[in-house]
């Protein structure tokens with residue numbers, strides 16, 4: 399290992415990677431915690447080598463501006479399209495009816511299944527998938543009024559395979575010499591990718607046919623367009639730039655970056671609130687004060703719900719769903735006088751930064767109110783960056799905050815909930831690269847008597 403001040407103008411030296419893997423596998427700790435221990439022991443900025451690959455591990459807010467390092471071409475196009483065309487605030491706003499519809503459909507489902515046990519993970523995951531797929535392609539695949547047709551089955555199977563393969567740790571990512579062990583895994587990944595490509599291409603063709611058969615006026619109305627239609631419209635003028643491959647890549651990027659993250663955050667936040675009834679009570683009081691009982695909370699109410707906003711932020715601080723942000727320098731790069739070699743993987747340990755006792759007061763405590771005291775200036779010091787920062791920061795932040803905010807607000811406003819046998823929810827983290835719950839949170843929902851009237855109207 400080398401500390402950052404020692405790597406100035408030196409190439410990375412080989413780091414014995416076995417202790418990391420040993421810790422990961424033997425002590426069964428999630429990787430962000432293992433790497434955090436390593437940083438505690440050797441320093442907050444380490445240059446390691448995994449096989450032939452230099453890896454810069456950052457666990458300190460003062461070094462986090464390294465995430466500004468240059469990035470490669472292959473992602474630049476997708477990035478540009480997502481921020482300038484697809485996830486602009488006006489388009490996200492235009493699609494608010496989809497989020498409202500889907501959240502109301504979830505509420506009807508919960509009213510119907512009162513006294514039955516529900517699993518938060520699948521509930522939120524299906525909600526977010528429906529929202530994302532309606533925004534992308536105008537179709538939903540789960541819940542009410544969804545026919546079990548071939549297309550639906552294919553989509554659901556594809557999602558299952560993605561979760562199964564995505565949740566597997568591939569040992570050859572850490573030790574490339576063991577590549578032969580993971581050949582079967584790599585083959586399954588390639589097959590899955592081909593399946594997803596065929597599925598996405600079919601959706602593109604369907605929308606292309608619809609565009610040519612529908613009147614040009616109905617499609618020129620921005621409100622009616624899904625994301626594929628927006629991209630096909632752009633393709634007409636710039637076919638070499640907006641190719642079908644780019645459209646498929648865009649769909650996949652939104653689908654994979656937006657679903658697990660948003661639903662994971664909702665599960666962590668709801669579980670934390672169930673374990674802290676005093677926080678839940680304050681959130682209920684806020685909703686009662688700001689919205690009342692006569693109508694359901696709406697996206698336009700979200701700016702008034704400042705305590706709910708603090709709960710979401712505090713959840714993201716304690717359980718950032720992207721706990722380790724990986725970047726890669728496409729060229730040799732110098733920052734603050736330190737030389738970062740080309741092709742270095744920059745791994746920012748967000749979890750370690752956001753849970754560092756030197757930076758946060760009592761970081762293991764769930765204390766939403768700390769954000770009321772600290773205000774929004776927190777970001778400036780790179781102490782809290784659950785969506786990343788700068789030009790590689792998450793382009794879906796606005797969408798995610800609206801979707802998560804409205805779902806949480808609706809559940810808090812309309813339902814009373816009981817954990818199974820009133821036990822505390824187990825907050826153990828799953829092993830793996832993303833930060834998800836090891837055990838699903840299960841509970842029963844009962845509509846609040848005061849909200850029955852408003853609920854009966856949806």
Ligand code: HEM
Pocket residue numbers: 465473477480651652653655656657659660663719720723724725784785786787789790791792793794795797798802
């Ligand atoms: C709670 C929800 C979410 C969280 C916590 C989250 C977090 C993140 C983080 C940490 C990154 C990496 C930033 C970096 O590399 O510096 C990222 C990237 C990205 N996110 Fe999100 N995200 C969320 C929801 C979404 C949604 C809803 C979408 C879109 C529909 C989305 C689309 C993307 C895309 C396309 C990237 C890649 C950007 C790039 O590499 O340039 N995310 N997100």
